[in-house]
Amino acid sequence: MKFSFSTSGESHGPGEVTLVHGVPAGLDLLAEDVNRDLARRQQGYGRGGRQKIETDKIEFLGGVRHGYTLGAPIAMLVRNKDYAKWEHKMNPAPVDDPPEDITLPRPGHADLAGMQKYATGDLRNILERSSARETVARVAAGGVARKLLSEFGIRVNSAVYRIGNVAMDKIEAARGVRISDESEVRCPDPETTERMKSEIDDARYARDALGGSFVVVAEGCPPGLGSYVDWRDKLDARLAAAVMSVNAIKGVEVGIGFDVARHRSSEVQDEILLGEDGALTRASNRLGGLEGGMTNGEPVVISAAMKPISTIAKQLRTVDLAKGEAAMGFKERADSCAVPAAAVIAEAMVAVVLAEAFLDKFGQDNLVDIRAAYDAYIERISKIASGSAV
Ligand SMILES: Cc1cc2nc3c(=O)[nH]c(=O)nc-3n(C[C@H](O)[C@H](O)[C@H](O)COP(=O)(O)O)c2cc1C
Structure with missing residues (x-):
C-alpha cells in the first residue's frame, strides 16, 4: 500500500488516532521522534x-517493535486529557440526560453546512470533528514521514513571515526556517517577532483574532520526486x-507564487549552471524547487495564508x-x-506528500532496498552533465 494516513477522533473525545500505511520495514522510530513535533504544534x-x-504525546498501538518499523500499518494514539471533563458530553455510549443541542452556527466554520449535510440539530456533532484538534493526528503522521525523509537527508522546516499587518520578506523568512523554533511566533527575525506579538495582543484586546502567512521549506529532496506524466502525480498540485x-488555510503558493504573474520570464525561470565541480546547479530558486510537477533538486518552497480564527470574543451575527x-x-x-501552529501542521502535510513521492520512486518494502535504489539513482544522475544520463 502507498504511504498514506487517516485519522479518527473528536476534539473533546477520548483521543486522536492516526493510522499510517505504507511505512517501510526497518526504519528506526521512537515515540520521541513524533512527540517533538507534537510539542512544536x-x-x-x-x-x-x-x-x-x-501535553500531547503518542502511544504506538501497532507497527513498531523494539524501536523500528515492521512494514505493517502504524497506529498511534494521543489521549485528550480534556476528555476527563467532557466524559458526559462526549461519551461514545448513550447517556441518560443528554446535553442541550447547540444551535448557533458560527460564521467561518463547518457548523452550518455540516448540520445541513449530516442531518443534525446539534452543532457539537460537527464542530468536534471539524476542530483543528484533528491536526494533532496529522502531525503524528508527519513525524513518521519526517523520520523516513531524514534518513535520506531531507529536512522540512517552516517560518512565519506575516501576522496581520506585520510582515517580513518571505524569501528572508525562508532562509531562516532553521532558527524559527527559537521565536514564539516562528518568525526568524527577532524584531519582527516582537512586533507580531504586539499585533496579536492588540487583536486580543479588541476581542478579535488574526491570520497570517508562513513558508515551508524542504531541503535535500533529490530531483524527480513526483511526475509530469499524469496530472494526479504532479507534486506541486499534491503539495x-x-x-x-x-484548517483555515485559504491560499497556497509555490516559490515566488503569485508574483510570477508580475515579472518577465527572464526574472522568473531559474537558469541551469555548471558548477566548478561539474555538478549542475541553479542561479536562483524562484520556482520553489518544482518544475513540471517534479522536484528539481533545489529546496522545495511552499507558502500559505491562514485566515483569522473564526471563534472570537467579539461575537458575530448568526441565526438560532x-x-x-x-x-x-x-x-x-x-x-x-494559530499561525505558528498552522506552519508546523503544514510541515507535516508537506513531509507526508514528500514521503509518499519518495517511496513511489524508490520502493516501499524495506529501508535496505530503498537505500540501494536511492544510492544507485543519485550515482546515475550525478553523471548527467557529462553526457551519461542513462
Ligand atoms: C492550529 C489551528 C488552530 C485553530 N484554532 C481555532 C480556534 O481556536 N477557534 C476557531 O474558531 N478556529 C480555529 N482554527 C480554525 C478552524 O479550525 C477552521 O477555520 C474551521 O475548521 C473552518 O475551516 P476552514 O477555515 O478551512 O473553512 C484553528 C486552525 C488551526 C490550523
Missing part, C-alpha cells in the same frame, strides 16, 4: 487555554492540496436554528492566533 504566542491542558487541507431567530454566535474556547 502546541507552541505559539496567541494560543488559547486548550494548549495549557494538553498545494495537502497544505490547503489544513432552534428558535428561527437572529442571534449572536456561540462562544467556545479559542485561540487568538
Whole structure:
C-alpha cells in the first residue's frame, strides 16, 4: 500500500488516532521522534487555554517493535486529557440526560453546512470533528514521514513571515526556517517577532483574532520526486492540496507564487549552471524547487495564508436554528492566533506528500532496498552533465 494516513477522533473525545500505511520495514522510530513535533504544534504566542491542558504525546498501538518499523500499518494514539471533563458530553455510549443541542452556527466554520449535510440539530456533532484538534493526528503522521525523509537527508522546516499587518520578506523568512523554533511566533527575525506579538495582543484586546502567512521549506529532496506524466502525480498540485487541507488555510503558493504573474520570464525561470565541480546547479530558486510537477533538486518552497480564527470574543451575527431567530454566535474556547501552529501542521502535510513521492520512486518494502535504489539513482544522475544520463 502507498504511504498514506487517516485519522479518527473528536476534539473533546477520548483521543486522536492516526493510522499510517505504507511505512517501510526497518526504519528506526521512537515515540520521541513524533512527540517533538507534537510539542512544536502546541507552541505559539496567541494560543488559547486548550494548549495549557494538553501535553500531547503518542502511544504506538501497532507497527513498531523494539524501536523500528515492521512494514505493517502504524497506529498511534494521543489521549485528550480534556476528555476527563467532557466524559458526559462526549461519551461514545448513550447517556441518560443528554446535553442541550447547540444551535448557533458560527460564521467561518463547518457548523452550518455540516448540520445541513449530516442531518443534525446539534452543532457539537460537527464542530468536534471539524476542530483543528484533528491536526494533532496529522502531525503524528508527519513525524513518521519526517523520520523516513531524514534518513535520506531531507529536512522540512517552516517560518512565519506575516501576522496581520506585520510582515517580513518571505524569501528572508525562508532562509531562516532553521532558527524559527527559537521565536514564539516562528518568525526568524527577532524584531519582527516582537512586533507580531504586539499585533496579536492588540487583536486580543479588541476581542478579535488574526491570520497570517508562513513558508515551508524542504531541503535535500533529490530531483524527480513526483511526475509530469499524469496530472494526479504532479507534486506541486499534491503539495498545494495537502497544505490547503489544513484548517483555515485559504491560499497556497509555490516559490515566488503569485508574483510570477508580475515579472518577465527572464526574472522568473531559474537558469541551469555548471558548477566548478561539474555538478549542475541553479542561479536562483524562484520556482520553489518544482518544475513540471517534479522536484528539481533545489529546496522545495511552499507558502500559505491562514485566515483569522473564526471563534472570537467579539461575537458575530448568526441565526438560532432552534428558535428561527437572529442571534449572536456561540462562544467556545479559542485561540487568538494559530499561525505558528498552522506552519508546523503544514510541515507535516508537506513531509507526508514528500514521503509518499519518495517511496513511489524508490520502493516501499524495506529501508535496505530503498537505500540501494536511492544510492544507485543519485550515482546515475550525478553523471548527467557529462553526457551519461542513462
Ligand atoms: C492550529 C489551528 C488552530 C485553530 N484554532 C481555532 C480556534 O481556536 N477557534 C476557531 O474558531 N478556529 C480555529 N482554527 C480554525 C478552524 O479550525 C477552521 O477555520 C474551521 O475548521 C473552518 O475551516 P476552514 O477555515 O478551512 O473553512 C484553528 C486552525 C488551526 C490550523
